[in-house]
Amino acid sequence: MFNLANPPDRFTDNPFPHYDDLLENSPVTPQPDGSYLIVRHADLNAIYRDTATYISDKKQAFAPKFGPGSPLYVHHTTSLVFNDPPLHTRVRRIMTSALTPKALARMEPGLIDTVDHLLENLPQTPDLIEDFASTIPVQIIGNLLDIPMSERGPLRDWSLAILGVLEPTLTDAQLRAGNEAVSDFSAYLQGLIARRREVPGDPETDVLTRLIAGDKEGQLTEVELIQNCIFILNAGHETTTNLIGNGLALLHDNPDQKQRLVEEPRHIDTAIEEILRVASPNQFGNRETAAEVTIGGHRIAAGCNLHLCIGAANRDPEVFENAEVFDIARRPNRHLAFAGGPHVCVGLTLARMEGRIAISRLLNRFPDYHLLPDRTHGGRIRFRGYAHLPAELD
Structure with missing residues (x-):
């Protein structure tokens, strides 16, 4: 039986054969600690949309893991992703009001300048994570919160x-x-x-000023404000770094698709969606049952933790034809990389924009880049990406 707490050797390097086996043979897998691993697309989609039966609040799960009152416990039980209404509704409404299409459109020229500056200064043999992918979201989120450039060093x-x-x-x-x-x-x-607070920024472009001000329904408390600013950095940093790095690796490893995108750049939007599907930056989510449920023939008690395997659901052959094939023009593509329902990722439009601009502009400048043999995976189960992606540029 597959045990998420003790996965097979080299699982983080290549989890996909294990996902395929779970999809075929054990779509709902009991875990030794009493939790359940869920892998089917239909099950995840239903769970994401039923917020009454499947809750996001993690106070019960995180108290023994982090210790009640610890900084980690306070952060992860206050941030948007691990909360239910009314806190989730209030915080998400304020964040959404700060990430409007107009605000994102104003960010695009600065994002292009950031990417072009990085590309102009890449060494001949860069690490595409350290020298490129990881730098972009730190700068963009730093801009969102208007953090002075000299103070951004520790953020990553x-x-x-x-x-x-x-x-x-x-x-x-x-x-x-x-x-x-x-x-x-x-x-x-x-x-x-x-x-x-002493010198407010422009609320049209400064997300921190908008978060401080709140909205007509009220303001965030100081703890809510601080912890959700941390959440904005965390949610937008590692996942976007992984989106860019995974995309460059997938294109390199599928040269026909890379060449097609070079020759037909109109496919960049569907290419980003396919990267998100095939190598989802966030491989797992979690929910807790608020009532007894039955999933895949298993009766699951209330208060049970569910591990939702996004990486497997995005390879479900019931939803994706030739799911193992990387196809930059795939349509439709109903992946769950951004989760779903009321908890769908609040920054998904920004993440897509960062991925689109970073990958398309690197391809335009260095269409013949190739990766060197010693790439290193990040070594994480929940988040899929590379720690190092050494390359040679033409």
Whole structure:
């Protein structure tokens, strides 16, 4: 039986054969700790849309994992993704009002400038993660919150440490690093928020000013404001880095599709969706049952944790024809990379824009780039991406 807490060797390098086996033979798999692993697209889609039966609140699950009152517990039980109404509704409404189409359109020229500047300064043999993919979302989110350039240095390490604790099993060192990152980031944000209260930015473009102001329904508390600013960085950093890095790796490994995209750049939007499907940056989500349910013939008690395998659902042959094939022109493409229902990713439009601009402009400038043999996967179960992606540019 597949055990998510003790996966097979090299699972993080190539989980897809295991996903295919689960889809065919065990779409609902009991876990040793009493939780369940769910892999079918139809099941995940139904769970995402039924927020009364399947809840996102993680106070019960995170108390023993992080310790009640710890910085990690406070962060992960206050941020948007692990909450239900009314907090989720209130925070999401304010975030959505800050990420309007007009605000995103105003960001696009700056994003293009950032990408072009990085491309102009790439060495002949860059690491496409360190030198390119990971830099883009840090700069964009830094711009969203109007964080001074000189103060952005720690942002990526904070994000990696805080998200790293969402893995199924943790070391004491990971817990310490995660708690320190939340504490350090919170202290930094307290000062930034105080400065912004004194001198507000333009609420049309400065998300932090918009979050401080709230909306006609009210304002966020100081804790809610700080923890959801951390969430914005975390949610938009590692996943977007992975989208760009995974996309460049997939195109390299499928040279026919890469050449097609070079020759027919109109396919960039569907290519981004296919990258999201084939190598979803976020491989797993979670829900907790609020009542007894039956899924795939298994009776599951209330209060049970469900591991939702997005990476497997996006390969479900019931939904995707030739699911193992990477096809940049695939239509339709009903992937679940951004989850679904009321909790669908609030930053999905921004993530798509970053992926589209980064990949298309790199391909336009370096159509013959190729990867060197020693690429390194990130080593995470929940998040799929590369730690290092060395390349040679033509």
